[in-house]
Amino acid sequence: MKKEIKILHFTVEAKSAVPVYEQVKQGVKLAVISGYLEQGDQVMSIRELAARLKIHPNTIAKVYYQLEVEGFIFSKPGTGYFVKVDHRKIQKEKQELFKKVTRDYVSKAMDLGYSLADMIAELQSMDSENMAGKTKKREK
Amino acid sequence: MKKEIKILHFTVEAKSAVPVYEQVKQGVKLAVISGYLEQGDQVMSIRELAARLKIHPNTIAKVYYQLEVEGFIFSKPGTGYFVKVDHRKIQKEKQELFKKVTRDYVSKAMDLGYSLADMIAELQSMDSENMAGKTKKREK
Amino acid sequence: MKKEIKILHFTVEAKSAVPVYEQVKQGVKLAVISGYLEQGDQVMSIRELAARLKIHPNTIAKVYYQLEVEGFIFSKPGTGYFVKVDHRKIQKEKQELFKKVTRDYVSKAMDLGYSLADMIAELQSMDSENMAGKTKKREK
Amino acid sequence: MKKEIKILHFTVEAKSAVPVYEQVKQGVKLAVISGYLEQGDQVMSIRELAARLKIHPNTIAKVYYQLEVEGFIFSKPGTGYFVKVDHRKIQKEKQELFKKVTRDYVSKAMDLGYSLADMIAELQSMDSENMAGKTKKREK
């Protein structure tokens, strides 16, 4: 069975105030943290990802370099970049990201005048809906 | 007692793909929906808001015009724009926005591998923390 | 008294197998480790150092960025880069460098057939010479 | 017993500012000075050394010619080059080289803030370490 290189699906907003390289970095990082990219998986090549996102290879190279420094991937020069899974680090990043998106959500919902109880109720109602149909969606 | 004009605090991202006028519109709309701006409140003048956001007054004028058509504000020519609160409409908008931000949150958290139960637990933990100190923060 | 920016004096060998950016990195690092550059000193600007070394500013930017990551300098965007002295780190780097140059020296001298005793004797003879004239050269 | 031709192990840095032929010359000279190549030893053939270093045979020929002029080797036409050991000359070269590498070492170490006493101490510590295990490593 041939070794497939998984495609990264995020997009990049060229005109955003948050730098392109930062967006790409978050995108790749999320792919690793979420488990989409697994230990040893080859990451899309610099040129390939650059072509897909329509940005310059140098920008991807910068991102990959930083992600290597941060320990999410490693390079085999002449071959490509590969995923390095450190479960401790990943778990920590995952929890931080979860707390962040939760805080962001709570902040927005409270601006609209909803309480934590409202949010919990809303989530519970979604839970019930899931119960009905697809039940255990998150098993994969 | 002098009638204060409430300051609008959102910012605008000049380089974003979503048009500046749309960002301004959402910002003002949210101020109304969230209840920050109340029935009869005078909205910041076109010139004043344009100066704050560093964008052209024409853009603000366009936004105010559309918000008037949509029934969120009304103009008193020669005086300014004022908030018109239609509780039905506001309530409906508010709920839609709430459902949207909730769906977005659930989507992100699930990508990270968290279940609805995890999210509910996280929100409940935040609830407990609030209980401790500041209790009824959202009264204002 | 005007705040002087100290000049960095090392040179770079364009045609070397060791990358230019690595040579520059070592040069700046040595200036910090040796104490030539002190806590809070402004480092030569990217453009200025690039001009002096006749290499592209991007290369210096890369070096400064890496040295910042490694904790030897920090940037104040719009102002410049400044030395950050962490005595622990510096001391450690200094000792490592000292051990390295010593190993290199021993290796070369042994290739020539000299023993550690020979080297020690040679250094002691230099010590005596110093005694004669300039005595306490390393006080500064 | 077949007469072995000793292999020269130095490498050459193509991109260096110091010319390739100079690097080769130093490499061969060091092999003689250090005693690796002994009186009467046949030196690697021009073609063989050129192949190993991946440089043009003409460059090696130039080096051998100069080394012959300087009296380190001599040619037997149709046979090859052979080592000529002039102990006086070798001894002198050796001492000069030793003094040079020692000066270089002292210079670097002093830049780092170490004294001659520190260097001597470091060398003595290395001496002790050798004492422990492998004792007389440099006999060969």
Add this chain to the structure above:
DNA sequence: GTGGTCTAGACCACC
């Protein structure tokens, strides 16, 4: 003036 980001593209070594 300063650093920060990004594109464009060359050339290299290694495969």
Add this chain to the structure above:
DNA sequence: GTGGTCTAGACCACC
């Protein structure tokens, strides 16, 4: 094909 280095130069924000 792959990543790594380097130059050239544009444009930005901040001072």
